[in-house]
Amino acid sequence: MMRTIRTIIILLAALLLAWLLPWCYNFICSSPSESPLTLYSCVTHDFVTFSFEGKDDTAGYDLAGNSFDEKQFDSIMPTFFYRRLAEDDRLPAQIDGIGFDLHEVERSNFVFRSSPSDLNRPCTGLYQLLDAAPGREGFRTPDDVFRITHTGIEFVKMEGNCIDIPKSERFTRVMTDKGFVFPARAVAGNASTRKVYDNGYLLIDAAGVPFQLKQFHGRPFVRRIEQPDSVVFTHAFVTEFPDKRLLGFLGDDRGDIHALEADYSLHRLPLRPVDLRRERLIIVGDHFYWTAITERQGFERLTAVNARDYSLAAEHETDFPAAKWEQARKYLFPFRLVFTASSDKYVKPRFHDFSYLALGLNLLLAIGWAVYSRKRRRCRAVRILGILVLGIYLLVPLLLTGRE
Amino acid sequence: MSDPVIECRNLSHHYGERLIYENLSFEVPRGRVLGLLGKNGTGKTTTINILGGYLEPSAGQCLIFGEEIRSMRPETRTRIALLIEGHVQYAFMTIEEIERFYARFYPRWNRDAYYGLMEKLKVAPRQRISRMSCGQRSQVALGLILAQNADLLVLDDFSMGLDPGYRRLFVEYLRDYARSEEKTIFLTSHIIQDMEKLVDDCIVMDYGHILVQMPVGELLETFRRYTFTPGGAQIPEIPEFYSTAVVGAQAELYSFESPATVQGVLERAGVPCGDLQAETLNLEDAFIGLTGKY
Amino acid sequence: MRKAIIYKEWIKVRLFTPLAVSVLAGFTAYALLRIGRMYAFNGAGSVWLAVLDRNAVLIDNLKYLPALLGLLLGLVQFVPEMQQNRLKLTLHLPFLQSRMLLWMLGCGLALLAVLFIAQAAAIWICLRWLLAPELVARILMTALPWYAAGVLLYLFTAWIAVEPTWRRRLFDALVAAGVMRLLFMSDYPRTYDTLLPWIALLAACALFFPIYSADRFRRGCQD
Known part of the structure; x- marks a missing residue:
């Protein structure tokens, strides 16, 4: 049993080193990387990149x-x-x-952003529905929030923490009449009061059908959005841009992005499939063209879309090579353990950057250990093999706990 | 000889590169009081720690009641009472709390033996052991050992820090306890006069090995100090002579050999010893004679 | 014998316990009163929206308290065992040594469980009148890793205290510091939800770390 406990302690130390050593390396050696902004020019009909000031x-x-x-x-x-x-x-x-x-x-002009970390994070399941016709005083923070359950929509009065039963029943009835199948797969809205108008919420019901939900003086407005056959929507984003042209964007299960106009017409954008949970999507739009930027680590795809008819205008992909310090890291560490990522808000273990290039260093360390521990017999082969695989992560705890 | 309670076979131990002892073997028979004597650093506490199972020897084996100390069953451990150097106890407890705690572990617990000693203590009932004097703490430790009613008592430097009154208390209680109950006691102490009053057998350790193991009575009867005037002659260095020294004109040596044998050896070596005087010793002097002065 | 072990542990922590209860109760009452004040002065909406929009946890001033209590309890229980090598007395008792340590740790964990559950229950009872269940769950689930940190730091403190050599204590302390750093990396609500099973596994393993230290003590490991 003692040997097992000791092994667990050493492995725990090795895992911590797999997290902290690369972190220290990054902290010391990282250099800023340029990520220039590239947009489509409606004049040259080509992509142009903004240069940094002072260059x-x-x-x-x-x-x-x-x-x-x-x-x-x-x-x-x-x-x-x-x-x-x-x-x-x-x-x-x-x-x-x-x-x-x-x-x-x-x-x-507008900028739309969807970031994986906005989608991959814990949600409360409670939302605020503003009154879309606020009157003279402008938008006010509502005094209730709503949740969507398996059986309907519930409005909860914040003061008193109780369900507003009449309102909940009213909204549930209207939603059911319009064909909404509870519960909702996705709920998207903008609860900020700092806006000119309100587009309410876009909901995707259990059958994948999108709906718009608004509130006028406490009364529900629900509109079913007809979708093309065989399209199953998974993500929804409400937009409230100044030109009031769009209600929002919808993402489907094939990675396609659709623009939802104010007349409830859907237009599939000519983008390659976007994995919204892994890739960042930015759409910088103007009166003539939209530039859709799809980003992930080391890669960027630019797509220019004609704003009038949503046709493809141009496309371009760029791979950003890893910086020298990142390449050097592959020779030092066989892998990295990280607990956070820019793509979500969860702290969980993730193994990245497995590198066979570190085998060289691991072999040297293993040989060094074999020489150092030549007088010991117990478990020597297992430890040497472990150092060959885990490298410095295992060597350090073995050295620190070696002398009994 | 009755079956041994403690058997140590070929014990060897190192602290890093430093050898403490090698191939140490001894037995402690049942019903005997055995004292372990030796200078500082000869391995007394090391031996006690090995016996207590707190030290893994570099080599060798130690059995108590026929069981390996490190894998001893809890039932067997109830038969061993341990006094740690410094009379270490759970000092955060009071005398009542500590008795209540220990009583549950030992089926033969003798409450009266403990409280008989505690009545002599002049302490408040709720006074924690940490607030007691060194002597009072030793009394608590002694009471706990006696109450445990163990078959074997292992005492590491039982007299450390005690004034003569408490030392006498310890010695008398232990001696009466050992004799009346036929207990086996294995102990160490730096106060050899106390050991002399208490122990039946002794082991005298030197650096790396045992010098002698024998009943104290036999040691004191046979081990003598010899003084004489050598007149400048070289005194032979033989295993039978211990701690040979010349101070001024006077020489002294120690030996188990009889006066006649010693005289014979000296004369054959050409050492004048006409004024050879032999004297028997107390245990402390015998110890100094065996191990030498610093 | 188990009762005796519990009795000894109780003697060690009997001063610590009311102190811990007072500190915990005081801080918890303060946190809850603060929420109450927000309600009274700014209305219910301000509290709800603080949680919904600004990802406030509302009880974040209690964040380090469980870890602190775990650390202190570990010290209170195990430092007296190591002074003058008193652990020798404990290990000499006629009781299986690893089981002895597990019982000692069990006493500490039970005390921590009572404290933490009582605190969580008080928070739940007070907040469920004010906030929707989703928000209360969000707050309590966010606090769960703090309690885990308290349990882990208690076990690590025992592990470090019982270790006989200073060199290894330093190594153990570095490992403990690394784990604690992980548990306090992010303030985002419920961000540790997916890590909780791993934390539970680590705590189950860490329960045996002090036994390993005690075994090293028994073998006579020295600096």
Whole structure:
């Protein structure tokens, strides 16, 4: 039994080292990495990258490597720099045959973000439904929250912590009438009072059908959203952009992203499948084109979408090679144990970066240990093998606990 | 000889590179009081720790009541009472609490033996042992040992830190207890006069080995100090002579040999010993004679 | 004999226990009163939305208390055993040695369980009147790793205290520090939900670490 306990202690120490040693290495050796912003230019019809301030006179460059100074860059990104162009009276008359209306351009700009850590985190299951017709005083924080159960929707009054039964029944009845199958698979909304208008909530019921839910003076508004056949929605995102063109975005089980317009029409975006739980999706939209940026570790895909008809305009992928210090790490550590990740909010063990390149160092350490422990007989072979696999993670605890 | 209670066979121990002893073997017969004597660093406490199962010897075996100490059954351990050097006890308890605690572990617990001694203690009933003097703590320890009614008592330096009164108390109680109940006692102490009053047999250790193991009576009868004037002659170094020394004109040596034998050896070596004087010793002097002065 | 073991452990912790109860009760009462004050001054909505929107835990001032109690209990129980090598007395008692230690640890764990369960129950009883079950569960589940830290730190403290050599104590302390760092890495509510089974497994293993230290003590390991 003592040998088992000792083994557990040593393995625990090895696991802690597998976590802390790479962390220390990262802390000491990491260097900042550039992650430039690249958007689609409605003028050059190409992707252009914003250059960091202070880096010579270049304001940006395109994929071919052509650089642009400030004035040139402003001109090829009119929807981004419209204010500066307006001041200099350099606004274009039209883009792609469409008149350049400053007011429309300003209202059409939006940024949509979906991050895996927003989806992969513990949820309470309680939400706030604002009154969509707030009146003169603007949006107010509601005095109740709602939850969706297997049998219906329940509104809970915060003051008193009790269920508002009449309201709950009222909403449940309307939702059921509209064909909502409880419970909901996804609930998405924006409960902030700092907005101009309210699009309510987008719900995906148990059958994968999306619905919009709003509240007007305590009365329910529920609208079933007709979906294309064989599409099963899994994610929903409510948007409340100034132009009121969109209700939100929906993601389906095949990784496709659909734009939901205010008239409840659905438009599949011409993006390659996006795993929303693993990849970050940013859509930077303007009046003419949307740039969808799909990111994950070391990789970025850019997709330009025509904002008028949702057709594909351009696509580009970039692999970001690992920095030198990250490459060197592979020779030192056979793997890394991490407990947090940018893709979720959970603390749990994850093994990353398994590297056979560390075998060289492990072999040296194993030989060193074999020489050091040549007088010992017990379990020597097992320990040498362990060092060959775990490297420095196992060697250090063995050295520290060696002398009995 | 009655069957041994303690059997140590070929015990060897090192502390790092330092050898304490090698191939140490001895037995403690049932019903005897055996004292372990030796200078500091000869391995007395090491031996006690090995006997108590708190030290794994480098080699060798130690049996108590025929069982390996390190795998001893709990029932057998009820037959062994242990006094740790310094009369260490659960000092956070009071005398009542500690008795109540120990009583549950020992089926032959003799409450009267414990409280008989505690009545002599002038302490408040709720006074914790940590607040008592060294002597009072030793009395508590003694009471617990006697109450345990064990067959074997192992006492490590029982007289440490005690004044003459408490030492006498310890010696008298232990002697009466051992004789009346036929208990076996294995003990160490630095106060050899106390040992002399108490022990039947002794083991005298030197660095790395046992010098003698014999009944105390036999040791004191046969081991003598010899003094004489050597007149500058070289005194032979033979195993039969211990702690040979010349101070000024006077020489002294110690030996188990008879005066006639000693004289014969000296004369054959050409050492003048016409004024050879032999004297018997007490245990402390015999110990010094065997192990030498520092 | 088991009663005697419990009796001895009780004697060691009988001063610590009312102190721990007072500190725990005091801090818990303060945390709950603070929530009550938020209610009274800002309304129920402010409390609910603090949890919903700002991911507040409301009782985060209690975060390190279980760990502190675990550490102190470990010291109170096992430092007296190691002073003057008193563990020799304990190991000499006619009781299986590993079982003896398990009983001693069991007493400490039972005390911690009572304290922690009482605190959690008090929080639950007070909060369930004020907050929806989901929010109360969120708060209590967020607190669960803090209690786990208390249990683990108690076991680690026993492990370190019983270890006979200072060199190994340092190693053990570093391992304990690493685990504690892990348990207090994130403040996000319920972020440790998926780690809880691993923590439970670690606690089950850590129950035997002090037995290993005691075995090293018995073998006479020295610096």
